[in-house]
Amino acid sequence: MTNRTEVPGNFQPITPGYWLMVLGEKATKQLHRSLTPFDINPLQFGIMNICEQNGASTITQMAQYLPFDSSAISRHAERLCVRELLNRTHSSEDRRVAFLELTDEGEALFEQLQRAATVGQEELLSAIPEDEKNTLVGISRKLVESIEQRQRTGDC
Numbered sequence: 001m002t003n004r005t006e007v008p009g010n011f012q013p014i015t016p017g018y019w020l021m022v023l024g025e026k027a028t029k030q031l032h033r034s035l036t037p038f039d040i041n042p043l044q045f046g047i048m049n050i051c052e053q054n055g056a057s058t059i060t061q062m063a064q065y066l067p068f069d070s071s072a073i074s075r076h077a078e079r080l081c082v083r084e085l086l087n088r089t090h091s092s093e094d095r096r097v098a099f100l101e102l103t104d105e106g107e108a109l110f111e112q113l114q115r116a117a118t119v120g121q122e123e124l125l126s127a128i129p130e131d132e133k134n135t136l137v138g139i140s141r142k143l144v145e146s147i148e149q150r151q152r153t154g155d156c
Contacts, residue, residue, distance in 0.1 A: 027124055034120030038113055043068055043076045045117065048102060048110045051086065056099035085109060 013019065031042045040048075046066045050057050059077065063070045077100055080086040085106035091097035102110060125133050 027121075030120045030124045031117060034116045035113060038109065038116070040109075040113060041076070043072065044080055045113055047073060047077050047080060047100070048085065048106060048113065051100060051102045052107070052110050056089065056101040058097055058099055062100075080106070 028042055031045070035041060035045055043066065047062060050062050050065055054061070059070050059074050062073050062077075066073060077086060077088075081088050081100070084103055086100045087103050089099045089101070091099065125136075128136070
């Protein structure tokens with residue numbers, strides 16, 4: 001496997017997009033390593049995180065927050081339901097709409113997952129001081145919000 005911070009030959013990655021891609025890949029791998037002992041993947045963690053923060057949520061609502069399509073979210077949510085980490089309740093107005101929420105077991109596991117993910121994130125970002133971490137978060141949030149705004153208005 002190639003170490004992406006060591007670029008071959010004359011290739012000089014100068015674009016921020018390249019480094020954002022590499023950082024995203026490394027952050028995802030670190031999160032996956034942190035969650036593996038619990039047999040949970042990053043998408044399932046994201047689903048549980050949304051339910052923990054927002055309460056009962058639909059797949060469509062989750063798709064607004066997660067960078068995955070509804071069918072992938074649905075498949076991974078089903079696995080969480082089978083493990084009894086999520087409850088599915090159908091809407092009384094439209095049986096096609098299902099709300100997902102954490103079970104008591106899911107809430108207990110989510111607390112452990114959150115601790116493991118935090119430790120992994122701290123390892124990932126250990127090379128930079130706290131003020132630079134805050135700057136990274138602020139710039140990242142600003143970029144995501146700008147892109148989302150442009151997508152809503154059709155400029156992207």
